[in-house]
Amino acid sequence: MIKFLDLQQMNKQYSNELKAACSRVIDSGWYIMGEELIEFEENFAEYCGAKYCIGVGNGLDALTLTLRAWKELGRLQDGDEVIVQANTYIASVLAISEVNLKPILIDPNEFTLNLDPEVVKQHITSKTKAILPVHLYGLISPMKELMEIASEYDLLVLEDCAQAHGASIEGKKVGSWGDAAGFSFYPGKNLGALGDAGAITTNDAVLANMLKMLRNYGSLEKYKHNVKGVNSRLDEIQAAMLNVKLKYLDREIETRRDVAQYYRQKIKNSKVTFQAWDEKESHVFHLFTIQTVERNLLAKYLEENGVQCQIHYPISIKNQGAYLELLENICPITERVNNNILSLPINSALNQSELVRIVDLINSWDF
Numbered sequence: 139m140i141k142f143l144d145l146q147q148m149n150k151q152y153s154n155e156l157k158a159a160c161s162r163v164i165d166s167g168w169y170i171m172g173e174e175l176i177e178f179e180e181n182f183a184e185y186c187g188a189k190y191c192i193g194v195g196n197g198l199d200a201l202t203l204t205l206r207a208w209k210e211l212g213r214l215q216d217g218d219e220v221i222v223q224a225n226t227y228i229a230s231v232l233a234i235s236e237v238n239l240k241p242i243l244i245d246p247n248e249f250t251l252n253l254d255p256e257v258v259k260q261h262i263t264s265k266t267k268a269i270l271p272v273h274l275y276g277l278i279s280p281m282k283e284l285m286e287i288a289s290e291y292d293l294l295v296l297e298d299c300a301q302a303h304g305a306s307i308e309g310k311k312v313g314s315w316g317d318a319a320g321f322s323f324y325p326g327k328n329l330g331a332l333g334d335a336g337a338i339t340t341n342d343a344v345l346a347n348m349l350k351m352l353r354n355y356g357s358l359e360k361y362k363h364n365v366k367g368v369n370s371r372l373d374e375i376q377a378a379m380l381n382v383k384l385k386y387l388d389r390e391i392e393t394r395r396d397v398a399q400y401y402r403q404k405i406k407n408s409k410v411t412f413q414a415w416d417e418k419e420s421h422v423f424h425l426f427t428i429q430t431v432e433r434n435l436l437a438k439y440l441e442e443n444g445v446q447c448q449i450h451y452p453i454s455i456k457n458q459g460a461y462l463e464l465l466e467n468i469c470p471i472t473e474r475v476n477n478n479i480l481s482l483p484i485n486s487a488l489n490q491s492e493l494v495r496i497v498d499l500i501n502s503w504d505f
């Protein structure tokens with residue numbers, strides 16, 4: 139069976155360094171908010187081209203706490219509308235509703251599957267106060283156009299970079315475009331910890347300071363609590379794992395780009411289409427998706443022939459029990475994508491003969 143994602147195999151590449159880093163933390167006797175976190179925050183801010191990085195417990199908290207911080211700073215209020223693409227993972231939307239803001243789900247561009255600036259404009263009302271572009275599957279959103287819209291309508295921009303560490307436009311990486319950006323380091327991400335972890339990047343010193351308080355019980359100084367914070371810290375073991383893996387992120391991305399290029403060039407089946415991207419640097423291929431009207435048949439056929447695939451995502455957010463109140467959002471492109479999309483295996487643990495097999499199977503598939 140060709141696994142969709144073989145984390146054991148992937149982390150094996152760094153196993154000696156990861157074990158050494160783990161021992162270093164164990165021996166240090168310091169497990170939360172220490173040297174490893176400081177090092178990771180500095181390195182990751184530099185990697186993204188942002189001034190500040192604040193480590194938190196996971197990607198959902200990175201987004202939620204940023205929106206919370208803007209409320210604490212008086213930049214957002216209860217009920218303000220936040221525009222987000224309807225085909226994202228539920229976490230992007232949970233962050234918005236968690237802090238009493240209103241998610242406005244809109245359809246993505248049908249080719250890129252990311253926010254379409256023209257559609258964003260059509261949905262701006264007097265209540266719109268922020269845009270949350272999700273760089274879906276690893277493809278950076280059209281950030282130049284979105285930032286222009288944001289400045290024209292005075293909107294905050296929170297990038298959801300959970301799937302796109304390292305993607306860039308003209309050398310400017312995700313995490314450096316918006317007013318702030320949330321990252322996830324869930325183990326399966328391109329930059330994955332060995333447990334939960336997340337971070338926010340920003341150039342805003344005031345926001346960074348508020349986030350440092352919010353993640354740690356509202357406190358910068360022991361037993362002094364300025365705001366009602368939470369406990370969402372990136373612990374030393376995970377920071378140490380990330381310090382090792384950050385060094386290899388660009389290599390991981392390059393391998394994924396090679397696999398993606400191979401799929402794109404070799405898959406020749408008129409019933410299969412691809413997400414559209416233009417520049418090589420714009421996509422880091424956290425996921426490689428294809429679409430076909432008989433998606434379930436193709437997934438079954440690949441599974442029966444030893445190829446594990448996944449669906450990102452099979453049920454749209456407005457059709458989830460958690461979001462019955464969003465049923466009124468009409469998003470036909472998203473509904474179609476949910477029915478047609480399929481993610482093929484993509485990562486640095488795949489070998490050439492596995493890739494050949496996947497491509498041959500898809501090329502000989504018919505229904």
Ligand SMILES: Cc1ncc(COP(=O)(O)O)c(C=O)c1O
Pocket residue numbers: 196197198199226227229230272298300301321322323324334335336
């Ligand atoms: C687009 C997107 N946003 C946010 C998250 C949340 O990240 P985490 O699982 O670290 O909370 C994910 C996680 O899969 C994601 O894919």
